[in-house]
Each structure stands twice: as structure tokens, then as C-alpha cells.
Amino acid sequence: MTEQRQELYMNLIDQLLHCPNGQEPDVLDGNQELIDAGLIQTMAKTAAYFAHHDNPDASKFLIHVARELSIQLGLYEQPSSTVSNENT
Template structure:
């Protein structure tokens, strides 16, 4: 992954962390070219770093975003109740 792409991921994550609650979908929709497996991995890396820095709320938020994005992109298995 190029440094430029990594920087784009970090900038998008920074925007997500700073946006008012509820505007996350708009921010993600504004950068469809960045919505990929690389972003999900970067979200998890940043969330891990934040957890180690005792910023649990931000870590949980980023993990939630990563999980939702994984579901939308088909990387997260959907399990039906009763299976």
C-alpha cells in the first residue's frame, strides 16, 4: 500500500473522529474510492492504537465503523439466527 493511500485513509479516519454524530455515512460516501479492505485494516490499527492510549470511546467507534463497512463490502459473514 502506498504512503499516499495510507495518508488518505488516516485523513478519512480523522474526519470520522471529528464529525458530528450521524454524519459518518456522508463522510464515507464522499470518498467511495477509499472504501476497501485497506481502510478496514487501517481502522482496526488506529482503534488498537487508541485503545492502548486509553481512548476507549474512539477505539470502540472505529471498530464499529470497521464492522459496518465490512458488512457492506461483504467481508463480514452474515449469520442468521438459529444457525
């Protein structure tokens, strides 16, 4: 990942953190070219930073967005929510 790309990821993360509630999809739609595994990795690192620097809300928000993007990109396999029925 180039330094320039990393800077673009950080700018996008900053936009997400500061946009009005509910506008996150619009911010992401306007930056489709940046939505990839590198962004998700950068979000996770930034979330960890926030978690260790007394900003748990920002950390939780970034983890949530990163997880949703991971699912959309097929990078995150959701655990099965079905319960096995063993009544035979």
C-alpha cells in the first residue's frame, strides 16, 4: 500500500467520523475506488488506536463499518445463525 493511498484511506475515515449521522453510505458511495481490503485494514488499525486512546465510540463505529464493508466485499464470513435441530 502506497503512502498516498494510506492518506486517502485516512481522509475517508475522517469524513466518515465527521459526517452527519446517516450520511455514511453517501460518503462511501462517493469513494467507491477506496473501498477495498486496504481500507478495512486501515479502519481496524485506526479503531485499535482509538480504543487505546480513550475514544471507544469512534472505535466501535469504525469496527462496525469495517465489518459491514468486509461482508459486502466477501472478505468476512458470517457465522451461521442457524441452530441445528437434533430432534429425530
